[in-house]
Amino acid sequence: MTRKSHLFYQTRARRPMLAEAKGVYMWDVDGNRYLDGSSGAMVSNIGHSDPRVIEAMRRQMEKSTFGYRLHFESEPGEHLAEKVAGLSPEGMEKVFFVSGGSEAVESAIKLARQYAVTVGQASRWKVISRSPSYHGSTLGALALTGYAPLCDPFQPMMQAMPKIPAPRAYLDGLDMDDPATGLHYAAMLEAKILEEGADSVLAFIQEPIGGASTGALVPPAGYMQAVREICDRHGVILIHDEVMSGGGRTGRFMGAEHWGVAPDIIAISKGFGAGYAPLGAMIAHERFVNPVLDAGGFMHGHTYAGNPLACAAGLAVLDVIETDGLMQNAATIGGLLKSRLRDLMQRFPFIGDVRGEGLLLAFELVSDRRTMAPLPKELSAYVELVELAYAQGLIIYSRRTRGGIDGDHFLVCPPMIATEDHVEEIIGKLTIALDQFAAKAGLVLARCG
DSSP states (O other): OOOOOSOOOSSSOOOOOEEEEEBTEEEETTOOEEEOTTHHHHTOTTOBOOHHHHHHHHHHHHHOSOOOTTTOOOHHHHHHHHHHHHHSOTTOOEEEEESSHHHHHHHHHHHHHHHHHHTTOTTOOEEEEEESBOOOSSHHHHTTOBOHHHHGGGGGGSOOOOEEEOOOHHHHTOOTTOHHHHHHHHHHHHHHHHHHOGGGEEEEEEOSSOOTTTTSOOOOTTHHHHHHHHHHHHTOEEEEEOTTTTTTTTSSSSGGGGGTOOOSEEEEOGGGTTTSSOOEEEEEOHHHHHHHHHTTOOOOOOTTTTOHHHHHHHHHHHHHHHHTTHHHHHHHHHHHHHHHHHHHHHHOTTEEEEEEETTEEEEEEEEETTTTEEOOGGGOHHHHHHHHHHHTTBOOEEEOTBTTTBOEEEEEOOOTTOOHHHHHHHHHHHHHHHHHHHHHHTOOOOOOO
């Protein structure tokens, strides 16, 4: 008999009841084991139930579980802020804690706006973003998002923000390694700034390495540097949404470190708290924070900002990442996993692209590698393959590639503690699921041997 639930989320679909989770594995109440190949929603960076984090949270719980930010400071909050500032680009020494990625993005755009008002640039209010993209589910963050199924129902309730195309060179047939490709996409930003009027543009927000909406999209050569120069030239604040790419998953603490580019404001969450407590942060250069504080304070906040229990968890997570060398492991194991995913292209001609950095990886299904045309929409590959993998005890994460309308990509992002054996288990289960999908969809496999 199907159990009744009073909870609801996105659909009526039900999942097994979770019993426990340890390391890279999760078990349901019937004893079935699942390899968490997506770290939940790219959250569980250090794996599940690390005893060191649990102990740090227990110690904090014995002291206090809540202290309102206007009444008390807390040692975990102060220590975590210091730690985060030390891991961030030079000068980005101001940290504002939140409970999740949407809050972090909202905080970033509100700080940018309040700064502009404070320094006499009140005409600047537009935040340019990319399409496709995802920056959060609150209305302010959703206005920056370029993903039709999530945005369209709420358009009348939001202030529309200008968009430019994401730098998807692989779909446009351009050479990722040619700096001219990066300049091509960056030029779209400058053109949009001029079209809107530079004195009205407040900020540009981008994911240094794409999240769910673009499937671990890596920018082409020269793009990140050119974007930084364009923002500087027009007085536009550069915001990096590192909610998914930050926290060490890509092999660097911040994804943008791969290109040596520093933004003005950073939003971080997900793997930052690694699923142990709701935690995120906005990190800003002090030149944007100090004028706002001097003018009367940042007119923004959340009840659980700087919660001592969440900060204790976050501090312990960062300690585990550093102590266990998990960023290096993410780079090494991520390189192996990426190679093994590319090997699958020999067997499955409908895998059109494999991309990402470290353990933020994705592959995309297509009907034709030459044209990169998507699979027929009615195949619902982004749903079907996830279900087939789940039946094999492998959890992966999917989205529609082309703005939420067409295309199918899948994020394969196990925790940063993953080993070579876990990579082989992922590939083995994924191969079975792909074989089953090909048979069900009537897709031809490559001949081997």
